[in-house]
Amino acid sequence: MPDQDSIAPAAPLARRLDGVSSSAIRDLLAITQRPDIISLAGGLPDPSLMPADRISTVVAEALSERTTLQYTATVGTTPLRETIAARAGAHPDAVVVTHGSQQALSLLSQVLLDAPGEGGSDVVVEDPAYTGALQCFDLIGARLHRVPLTADGLDTDALEGMLAAGLRPTVVHTVSTFHNPGGVTLSPRRRRHLADLAERYGFWMIEDNPYADLWYDTPPPAALATYSDRVISLGSTSKILAPTLRVGWMIAPEPVRAAVELVKQSADLCGSTLTQTVAARLLADDGWLEEHLTGLRRVYGERARALSAALAERIPRLSTTHPDGGMFVWGTFTDGTTTSDLLERAVDEGVAFVPGAAFGPAHRSSLRVCFATADPRTLTEGVDRLARAVDASAVR
Amino acid sequence: MPDQDSIAPAAPLARRLDGVSSSAIRDLLAITQRPDIISLAGGLPDPSLMPADRISTVVAEALSERTTLQYTATVGTTPLRETIAARAGAHPDAVVVTHGSQQALSLLSQVLLDAPGEGGSDVVVEDPAYTGALQCFDLIGARLHRVPLTADGLDTDALEGMLAAGLRPTVVHTVSTFHNPGGVTLSPRRRRHLADLAERYGFWMIEDNPYADLWYDTPPPAALATYSDRVISLGSTSKILAPTLRVGWMIAPEPVRAAVELVKQSADLCGSTLTQTVAARLLADDGWLEEHLTGLRRVYGERARALSAALAERIPRLSTTHPDGGMFVWGTFTDGTTTSDLLERAVDEGVAFVPGAAFGPAHRSSLRVCFATADPRTLTEGVDRLARAVDASAVR
Numbered sequence: 001m002p003d004q005d006s007i008a009p010a011a012p013l014a015r016r017l018d019g020v021s022s023s024a025i026r027d028l029l030a031i032t033q034r035p036d037i038i039s040l041a042g043g044l045p046d047p048s049l050m051p052a053d054r055i056s057t058v059v060a061e062a063l064s065e066r067t068t069l070q071y072t073a074t075v076g077t078t079p080l081r082e083t084i085a086a087r088a089g090a091h092p093d094a095v096v097v098t099h100g101s102q103q104a105l106s107l108l109s110q111v112l113l114d115a116p117g118e119g120g121s122d123v124v125v126e127d128p129a130y131t132g133a134l135q136c137f138d139l140i141g142a143r144l145h146r147v148p149l150t151a152d153g154l155d156t157d158a159l160e161g162m163l164a165a166g167l168r169p170t171v172v173h174t175v176s177t178f179h180n181p182g183g184v185t186l187s188p189r190r191r192r193h194l195a196d197l198a199e200r201y202g203f204w205m206i207e208d209n210p211y212a213d214l215w216y217d218t219p220p221p222a223a224l225a226t227y228s229d230r231v232i233s234l235g236s237t238s239k240i241l242a243p244t245l246r247v248g249w250m251i252a253p254e255p256v257r258a259a260v261e262l263v264k265q266s267a268d269l270c271g272s273t274l275t276q277t278v279a280a281r282l283l284a285d286d287g288w289l290e291e292h293l294t295g296l297r298r299v300y301g302e303r304a305r306a307l308s309a310a311l312a313e314r315i316p317r318l319s320t321t322h323p324d325g326g327m328f329v330w331g332t333f334t335d336g337t338t339t340s341d342l343l344e345r346a347v348d349e350g351v352a353f354v355p356g357a358a359f360g361p362a363h364r365s366s367l368r369v370c371f372a373t374a375d376p377r378t379l380t381e382g383v384d385r386l387a388r389a390v391d392a393s394a395v396r
Numbered sequence: 397m398p399d400q401d402s403i404a405p406a407a408p409l410a411r412r413l414d415g416v417s418s419s420a421i422r423d424l425l426a427i428t429q430r431p432d433i434i435s436l437a438g439g440l441p442d443p444s445l446m447p448a449d450r451i452s453t454v455v456a457e458a459l460s461e462r463t464t465l466q467y468t469a470t471v472g473t474t475p476l477r478e479t480i481a482a483r484a485g486a487h488p489d490a491v492v493v494t495h496g497s498q499q500a501l502s503l504l505s506q507v508l509l510d511a512p513g514e515g516g517s518d519v520v521v522e523d524p525a526y527t528g529a530l531q532c533f534d535l536i537g538a539r540l541h542r543v544p545l546t547a548d549g550l551d552t553d554a555l556e557g558m559l560a561a562g563l564r565p566t567v568v569h570t571v572s573t574f575h576n577p578g579g580v581t582l583s584p585r586r587r588r589h590l591a592d593l594a595e596r597y598g599f600w601m602i603e604d605n606p607y608a609d610l611w612y613d614t615p616p617p618a619a620l621a622t623y624s625d626r627v628i629s630l631g632s633t634s635k636i637l638a639p640t641l642r643v644g645w646m647i648a649p650e651p652v653r654a655a656v657e658l659v660k661q662s663a664d665l666c667g668s669t670l671t672q673t674v675a676a677r678l679l680a681d682d683g684w685l686e687e688h689l690t691g692l693r694r695v696y697g698e699r700a701r702a703l704s705a706a707l708a709e710r711i712p713r714l715s716t717t718h719p720d721g722g723m724f725v726w727g728t729f730t731d732g733t734t735t736s737d738l739l740e741r742a743v744d745e746g747v748a749f750v751p752g753a754a755f756g757p758a759h760r761s762s763l764r765v766c767f768a769t770a771d772p773r774t775l776t777e778g779v780d781r782l783a784r785a786v787d788a789s790a791v792r
Contacts, residue, residue, distance in 0.1 A: 047462040056459045063452045066443040069638040099495060099664040106663045110535075117513015135662040139506075242465040244670040266531040267502045267663065268495040274640040275668060 038382035040307075040369040041352040043180060045327065049296055050242040054288070055278055062277040072273040074265045075257075076249070080280035087283065088225070088233065090251045096260050097271055101210055101234040101248035102132050104260075105173075107267065108206060108232060108250070109136040111259040112170055116141040124162075124172040126154050128330070128359030128366070130180050130208060133173050145169065146360060149179065151321070153186030156193040163201050171204045177220045178211035178326025181359050181368035185324060188221045195227035203230070204256075210236040210248075213293055215325035216301030229253060237279050239327070240293060246272070247279040300327065306376035307369060310383035315390055318367075327372040332356070332365055337393060339367045345392055351385035434778035436703075436765040437748040439576060441723065445692055446638040450684070451674055458673040468669040470661045471653075472645070476676035483679065484621070484629065486647045492656050493667055497606055497630040497644035498528050500656075501569075503663065504602060504628060504646070505532040507655040508566055512537040520558075520568040522550050524726070524755030524762070526576050526604060529569050541565065542756060545575065547717070549582030552589040559597050567600045573616045574607035574722025577755050577764035581720060584617045591623035599626070600652075606632040606644075609689055611721035612697030625649060633675050635723070636689060642668070643675040696723065702772035703765065706779035711786055714763075723768040728752070728761055733789060735763045741788055747781035 033039075062068045075081065076097025085092040098104040113121040123137045127146035137144055145167060148155045154174050172194070176186040186194070198205050207224040212235075225231040236248040252260060264270075283289060304323055311320050311331065320331040333339070339355040346352060356363025371379055429435075458464045471477065472493025481488040494500040509517040519533045523542035533540055541563060544551045550570050568590070572582040582590070594601050603620040608631075621627040632644040648656060660666075679685060700719055707716050707727065716727040729735070735751040742748060752759025767775055 044467060047465045050462075050465040052459045052462065052465055055465075056456045059455045059459075060452045063448045063455075066446075066448065069443045069446040069448060069451075069640045071440060071634075071639040102662075103664040115511045115513055117511055132662070132665065139659065139662045238467075243467040244465045244668050246664070246666075246668045263535065266498075266528070266535045268499040268642070269528065270642075271495075272640050272642045272668065272671060275671070 037347065037350055037352055038374065038378055038385065039352045040371065040374070040379075040382055041354050042373060043327065043370055044373055045239050045243065046299075046373045047242070049299060051282070051292060052242075054282065055242065055245075058278045058281050059274065062274060062281070068273050068277055070273060072270045072276065074261050074270045076271060077273060077276045077280060079284070080247070080276045083280050083284045084235065084249050085251070088223075088235070088251055090225075090233075094251050094253070094257060096250045096252065096257055096264065097276060098248045098250055098264070099246050099268065099271055100238060100243070101208060101236040101250075102136075103264075103267070104234045104248055104250040105133055105136045105206070105208070107260045107263050108171075108252075108256075109140045109142070110263050111256060112204060113137070113140045113142050121171070122167060122169040124159065124167075124169045124203075126174060126179070126182070128181050128356065128363050128368075129173070130175050131358060133175075133206075133208065137173075146362075149182045149184060151184055152190055153179065153182075153184050154190065154194065156190045156197065159194070160197060163197060168201065169203045171206055172198070173206045173208060174224070175208045175211075176224055177209055178214060178323055179328070179330075180211070180326065181328050181330050181354070181356075183321035183323040183326065183328045183330045185220055186224075191221060191224055191227050195224065195230070198228055198230040205231045206234065207231050208234045210234070210239050211326035213240050214296060214300055214327065216297055216304065217324065220325060225251070232256060237283070240296065241279060241282055245275040245279050247275055297325075300325075300372060302376060303371040303374065303379060304329070307371040307379045307383065310380045311369075314383050314387040317390070327370050329369050329371065330356075331367050331369065332363075335394075336365055337390070338364050340364065342367075342389060342393055346386055346389040349385040349389045349392075351382045351389070353386070433743065433746055433748055434770065434774055434781065435748045436767065436770070436775075436778055436782075437750050438769060439723065439766055440769055441635050441639065442695075442769045443638070445695060447678070447688060448638075450678065451638065451641075454674045454677050455670065458670060458677070464669050464673055466669060468666050468672065470657050470666045472667060473669060473672045473676060475680070476643070476672045479676050479680045480631070480645050480647070484619075484631070484647055486621075486629075490647050490649070490653060492646045492648065492653055492660065493672055494644045494646055494660070495642050495664065495667055496634060496639070497604060497632040497646075498532075499660075499663070500630045500644055500646040501529055501532045501602070501604070503656045503659050504567075504648075504652075505536045505538070506659050507652060508600060509533070509536045509538050517567070518563060518565040520555065520563075520565045520599075522570060522575070522578070524577050524752060524759050524764075525569070526571050527754060529571075529602075529604065533569075542758075545578045545580060547580055548586055549575065549578075549580050550586065550590065552586045552593065555590070556593060559593060564597065565599045567602055568594070569602045569604060570620070571604045571607075572620055573605055574610060574719055575724070575726075576607070576722065577724050577726050577750070577752075579717035579719040579722065579724045579726045581616055582620075587617060587620055587623050591620065591626070594624055594626040601627045602630065603627050604630045606630070606635050607722040609636050610692060610696055610723070612693055612700065613720065616721060621647070628652060633679070636692065637675065637678055641671040641675050643671055693721075696721075696768060698772060699767040699770065699775060700725070703767040703775045703779065706776045707765075710779050710783040713786070723766050725765050725767065726752075727763050727765065728759075731790075732761055733786070734760050736760070738763075738785060738789055742782055742785040745781040745785045745788075747778045747785070749782070 081095040123142040233251040318331040356366030477491040519538040629647040714727040750764040752762030
């Protein structure tokens with residue numbers, strides 16, 4: 001038998017993996033799979049709102065073409081690239097279909113960032129940040145610089161200060177619209193400011209944008225790509241059609257796109273012709289898609305309002321965002337409550353959330369709640385349970 | 397507009413990408429998509445032999461469960477892991493489902509190999525080698541060491557000599573069974589020898605094994621994993637069910653498996669619940685699967701024999717392998733013909749193959765032909781055209 005040392009992962013990777021896994025929170029959240037727990041911890045869309053019958057019908061049609069069974073191009077099928085480009089006002093050649101937008105983040109990290117042994121790269125992330133992006137940047141060994149998120153999104157004035165002080169990032173990553181976990185949206189003024197900074201200091205913006213179609217009352221501001229050529233835009237079908245398709249995409253200028261294609265070829269040869277065909281047909285069916293999205297917007301909007309109202313009424317010490325779209329509310333206790341401690345008590349009461357520390361070390365008094373998979377009555381019950389956990393913590 | 401320099405990929409990656417792309421051959425092979433060309437160049441299975449109706453039925457059934465639409469575990473669905481483990485005689489916990497076995501190669505490269513700036517790693521590959529593996533190892537910047545392939549597979553005596561001379565590889569990669577492109581199979585004696593060397597010198601064997609089920613008359617030797625614990629086994633549904641499922645897998649000992657899971661989480665979160673459900677149901681249906689595989693074996697066996705016979709009769713100067721399974725014949729001209737030159741003339745005659753140089757610099761007089769997608773009559777016609785190209789080259 002080989003001994004443990006000799007079969008461990010390569011040492012530099014092992015060091016980086018240490019930073020990637022945050023097992024304490026993960027272990028606690030594993031408990032939240034129990035049926036008696038109302039989990040507001042997940043970041044999942046609601047499967048009961050996904051178009052199962054329509055996907056099934058399109059699969060049957062698509063499989064009558066034998067090419068649907070075969071490998072496809074590394075950059076994705078032509079109909080899907082054309083459909084994505086048309087929706088984004090881009091050229092189809094600029095589109096690379098990816099295995100969810102997570103793969104786009106992973107490929108971009110490999111293409112744009114230098115490994116530590118090669119000098120390393122500086123990356124600006126939001127604080128709090130999307131954990132999937134943090135994982136990719138951590139894995140490549142990038143130096144992370146956190147810029148606060150405010151009610152108007154990434155604080156571009158704070159970023160400007162860091163740039164003026166000498167920071168030269170390769171990439172600024174932003175979930176510009178209906179932020180995960182922050183629940184906020186980058187304002188048009190700040191989009192312009194960020195684009196100006198990118199031109200001045202020569203960095204890439206990665207606009208990670210899976211929630212933009214999930215607005216409740218009014219559409220979000222125009223995408224960052226309308227302000228600058230220095231934007232790599234990421235999108236996904238996971239939140240609007242179904243995660244099982246594993247269809248995301250990147251829209252990127254040519255030298256980056258070409259490098260991403262080569263790295264993707266090595267990463268997995270190509271995506272699934274079948275699920276890309278399904279995605280293309282559903283996204284191209286304007287009438288059906290609009291009706292489907294209208295339904296999602298109505299249901300998620302109701303849930304967001306129910307959650308916000310319950311939190312405001314039952315836990316006044318929690319200051320929360322009031323999202324205009326997406327799937328998340330971010331809350332911060334004004335009394336310094338440590339949310340990783342609160343989670344234990346909350347699980348005892350039968351409700352779960354994600355402690356803020358999962359999204360950045362500064363957020364020990366914050367939490368993320370996802371309202372996407374629960375109806376208003378369940379959300380209200382979940383908040384009642386959370387309020388009991390908060391009250392019990394205060395009493396102790 | 398950003399200038400070209402500032403938007404180029406990170407410099408160290410750009411250097412490595414130079415080695416990864418072999419554009420001259422790729423450009424020439426792009427021509428072979430023309431309908432008047434008989435392409436023996438592709439490495440694709442025949443879509444007319446794939447179970448489209450069966451997949452369509454299983455998709456419809458699977459989508460009636462809402463969980464099929466959702467994200468799944470990073471390591472894959474439990475039914476699929478159990479089915480793969482049962483077929484391989486392994487424990488389900490050791491299985492990681494990947495996006496084709498190409499993703500397994502990519503993840504293993506990241507987990508096992510150090511980047512050049514971190515000291516780098518030595519990797520042994522077969523000569524000729526599977527290009528998808530070469531791409532992964534090149535991209536991470538590994539130092540490649542080529543060991544000749546003979547009629548009995550990887551020449552383990554040659555490897556032993558290199559090890560005795562001081563080589564200490566981290567990984568030895570082998571397509572042990574029905575080699576791509578070599579068409580040969582590692583003999584039981586050499587499997588034992590390779591396993592002994594792995595124990596003695598402490599390297600990992602990656603057994604890349606997508607073709608093992610495609611034997612024609614008799615099953616191949618027992619897998620490398622039956623000889624040693626130092627084996628990471630890769631498999632795939634692409635050659636036996638359909639590439640569109642994008643379902644491959646890795647079976648690996650625990651420290652490697654756990655590291656692969658973390659890297660895969662960053663790479664793409666998880667695979668498709670839908671296509672994994674389809675793969676699980678088809679692989680677990682023993683009676684159906686055996687009948688389906690019997691059909692594939694019969695058809696591919698007929699094609700292999702037709703191609704071999706035609707090559708032997710029409711191009712006696714080409715010494716070829718005579719595969720017992722898989723999809724490829726490897727041929728070497730005994731008169732020093734340069735196959736990249738021959739390809740141009742072959743395309744003029746209406747037939748294409750892959751020149752040996754694509755698989756290693758030593759193989760300028762070799763070529764790979766894939767017989768999987770053409771019937772015996774077409775194969776014979778393709779060989780006639782190739783023979784005319786060879787004759788024309790000789791005359792010049």
